[in-house]
Amino acid sequence: MAALLSNADIIDTRFRAALKRMAxxxxxxxxxxxxxxxxxxAAVMKRLDGGPAIMFTDPKGYGMPVLGNFLSAQANCxxxxxxDYRGIRTFVARALGTPLPPQIVKKAAAQEVVLTKGIxxxxxxxxxxxxxxxxxxFVTAGIVITKDPDTxxxxxxxxxxxxxxxxxxxxxLDLGRHxxxxxxxxKSKKQDLPMVVCIGTDIALHYTxxxxxxxxxxxxxxxxAAGGLAGRPMPVIKAVSQDLLVPAETEIVLEGTLSATExxxxxxxxxxxxxMAPAAAAPVFNVSAVxxxxxxxxxxxxxYGRETIMLRKYVLEASLLKAVQPxxxxxxxxxxxxxxxxxFHAIVQVKKSLPAHEGLQRNAILASFGALKDLDxxxxxxxxxxxxxxxxxxxxxxxxxxxxxxxxVIPEARGHEYVRAGRNGIRAKLGIDxxxxxxxxxxxxxxxxxxxxxxxxxxxxxxxxxxxRLRG
Numbered sequence: 001m002a003a004l005l006s007n008a009d010i011i012d013t014r015f016r017a018a019l020k021r022m023a024x025x026x027x028x029x030x031x032x033x034x035x036x037x038x039x040x041x042a043a044v045m046k047r048l049d050g051g052p053a054i055m056f057t058d059p060k061g062y063g064m065p066v067l068g069n070f071l072s073a074q075a076n077c078x079x080x081x082x083x084d085y086r087g088i089r090t091f092v093a094r095a096l097g098t099p100l101p102p103q104i105v106k107k108a109a110a111q112e113v114v115l116t117k118g119i120x121x122x123x124x125x126x127x128x129x130x131x132x133x134x135x136x137x138f139v140t141a142g143i144v145i146t147k148d149p150d151t152x153x154x155x156x157x158x159x160x161x162x163x164x165x166x167x168x169x170x171x172x173l174d175l176g177r178h179x180x181x182x183x184x185x186x187k188s189k190k191q192d193l194p195m196v197v198c199i200g201t202d203i204a205l206h207y208t209x210x211x212x213x214x215x216x217x218x219x220x221x222x223x224x225a226a227g228g229l230a231g232r233p234m235p236v237i238k239a240v241s242q243d244l245l246v247p248a249e250t251e252i253v254l255e256g257t258l259s260a261t262e263x264x265x266x267x268x269x270x271x272x273x274x275x276m277a278p279a280a281a282a283p284v285f286n287v288s289a290v291x292x293x294x295x296x297x298x299x300x301x302x303x304y305g306r307e308t309i310m311l312r313k314y315v316l317e318a319s320l321l322k323a324v325q326p327x328x329x330x331x332x333x334x335x336x337x338x339x340x341x342x343x344f345h346a347i348v349q350v351k352k353s354l355p356a357h358e359g360l361q362r363n364a365i366l367a368s369f370g371a372l373k374d375l376d377x378x379x380x381x382x383x384x385x386x387x388x389x390x391x392x393x394x395x396x397x398x399x400x401x402x403x404x405x406x407x408x409v410i411p412e413a414r415g416h417e418y419v420r421a422g423r424n425g426i427r428a429k430l431g432i433d434x435x436x437x438x439x440x441x442x443x444x445x446x447x448x449x450x451x452x453x454x455x456x457x458x459x460x461x462x463x464x465x466x467x468x469r470l471r472g
């Protein structure tokens with residue numbers, strides 16, 4: 001049974017509550033001039049990537065605003081949750097360890113408006129055409145919710161949808177994903193797979209939907225995990241046209257079925273890795289109903305933008321620590337780096353305090369690769385290195401790593417198929433031991449200065465007076 005949580009442990013993760021906190025924290029701006037969903041909005045989002053979220057209040061031809069760069073930076077994420085990154089990682093760890101089943105409600109903002117006839121997605125949704133090389137307009141921030149036809153377990157995950165017609169989209173299905181497994185099981189029964197797509201929903205679900213691998217196995221319910229993250233059961237309501245549950249606070253919901261028989265060419269589309277994902281056959285999502293708030297906000301994510309990778313940073317860090325720390329107790333912390341797209345490179349911090357700890361830093365490298373399939377580089381450093389300061393990490397590489405003995409290469413391992421340096425996902429993985437042998441810590445100890453309270457605010461700024469004094 002899930003552990004009970006105190007009110008102090010409960011956070012308001014509703015989409016609009018998060019937006020309010022961001023606005024109050026200066027992390028939400030508006031663009032009030034007319035803006036074009038064809039190339040322009042995506043270009044502005046990319047140019048200002050990593051900055052505050054942007055609300056485009058007047059997208060040409062549409063009556064709903066477009067929100068971009070929502071969770072594209074650490075400051076945005078911290079403002080959305082109202083805590084620092086350590087707090088977010090704590091919430092994510094709670095989601096993985098203390099799931100809370102959702103709570104069904106009878107009335108929800110997500111169904112203030114219900115459409116089952118006359119649906120035309122191209123006219124309704126200000127879906128963006130991101131780059132000139134894209135095949136068309138894509139829904140990119142949709143969280144797909146479905147129920148496995150064999151196990152009955154709910155799955156939530158991000159998948160892009162290409163708009164095809166009035167009520168049809170193509171849906172990109174990656175290999176090894178739970179949605180693909182559910183679709184293949186439905187297909188084997190010659191049945192279409194019921195599903196809903198949530199655009200702009202509870203931010204707890206935004207994070208649990210981004211969780212992959214061993215920390216969110218097939219039997220794990222992502223709706224329950226979202227409740228665990230928030231510290232309270234997620235309110236849900238029954239979909240109007242499918243036998244599924246929908247988060248009650250969602251801005252826009254597309255209901256329908258993923259065809260077991262009909263496919264379409266989907267793509268190309270610019271992906272997070274920085275390249276165009278090629279066109280390929282994809283199943284058709286037939287929309288049977290659209291529900292939304294009375295004045296909905298449309299959420300968009302740039303495929304090649306920081307939000308795509310930032311969504312998984314805290315999730316993957318929490319997952320990595322949850323898997324590695326029990327196996328290698330000297331591990332203190334981990335950082336999924338920005339240059340590694342918060343997915344492919346990790347810095348692992350360890351503390352060796354006993355002779356028996358020597359060598360465990362290399363065990364940590366191997367355990368990290370086992371925990372996260374997509375990791376291609378793991379650098380392990382001592383506890384005096386600031387793993388969030390790239391200069392300090394590089395200092396460890398420059399002064400503590402000796403290439404002839406500290407490089408660990410694992411050939412022909414499985415990574416991510418989008419990395420073109422590999423061979424359809426097969427690639428060597430590299431571990432770097434940048435730690436100091438325990439018996440030599442004194443020899444490698446860095447000099448220290450006295451602590452002081454004097455800072456920049458205490459310094460004078462009148463340069464002319466300084467120059468005048470020097471002349472005198």
